[in-house]
Amino acid sequence: MPEKILVIDDEQDIANLLEVYLHNENYTVYKYYCAKDAMSCIENGDIDLAILDVMLPDMNGFALCQLIREKYTYPIIMLTAKIEETDKITGLTLGADDYVTKPFRPLEVVARVKAQLRRCKKYSPSEKEEKAKTKLCYNNLRLNTQTHECLLDGEIVPLTPTEFSILHVLLEKAGSVVSIEDLFHAVWKDEYYSKNSSTITVHIRHLREKLKDTSDTPQYIKTIWGVGYKI
Template structure:
């Protein structure tokens, strides 16, 4: 099994040390950074598989670091936020973070989320695929290549983050089925820790902007009022 490289970025040494200690126990290779500039420098020097990124950091804050990283990579980015930073949490998700963890956090929750994100990212990003899993999911004007980890809309490649890809793949693999926000979170994020609806809602909104002709009148990912969401698409059997 390949070494999994994790970068932890937080200006509080106690949090860096705690996360590093427990992630190393899980056999991850862990580096730490105390500010945004250090994150970007380390990222350019080494290939990481996942980043835990504090929202409030000196020199360059987590939002700007996340935005910069998203222009370079689709690896999972988990943001650490304080409970009173609701607007910033939504902003972080909207510019590319895959998930957020609220301080003070349970270390078991962090480990569970890291494992879930890495399991999904490494499977989706690998060159292999399950024998029983479709490697190409085709709908009219939309093609999902599970093996190559790419999305094509009307012949043009669409750039998605790892979590956006997982979300779309989940929906497209279960057409016409209605899922609640909680069901979606548990299936795509792989965690029982559901704090609120923002994570699912923000990712669906971002995904609609990328795959829908008119995000305000979505044809693929439709809202089922009072319940949740479903994926609707005309299958392309060619």
């Protein structure tokens, strides 16, 4: 069954162009030019990924991202006409998984959509591998890769796909330092990603907040300055 992509952009030419390229990849596209018209689709929850423009006529795209994150964890890609680093960090801080700066090449957006959806899919390794890697634990933290659930002290922690992937990598290598470069390669794998440490930093901060962790006295994610992170 094709994945369902939500596209919200008030620039109709851009929204229409993305629709054509995503349709060519056999995705089902729900296209809207404002947040209000898209609300029923968002509230329905039957979405696999959302592409949101930051500058919408009736609602700030960051606010819409935050609204979605209150209920759903599917990937969100922000489209922004601004190039300031603060705008990119704002989107990531509010729960976005990725951002694309306008003007962009449609194929780049498609590549990022594929990368995000790959992270959400349940892979089917051999039965032996599946049993070995299904559950990862550290202290009171539990990660189930089969059900895509994270539990802390028995309570479910809602993680975005990117946050889940980062935690997965760190737990698999618990006790060892994972460099920022290795973390990028393990989580994103795509060559178009620049080695921007601020992106990882924001996601790590989100993880710490959700795990009730701190950078000063971490129980789980420890920063190894100048190198990376470890659990």
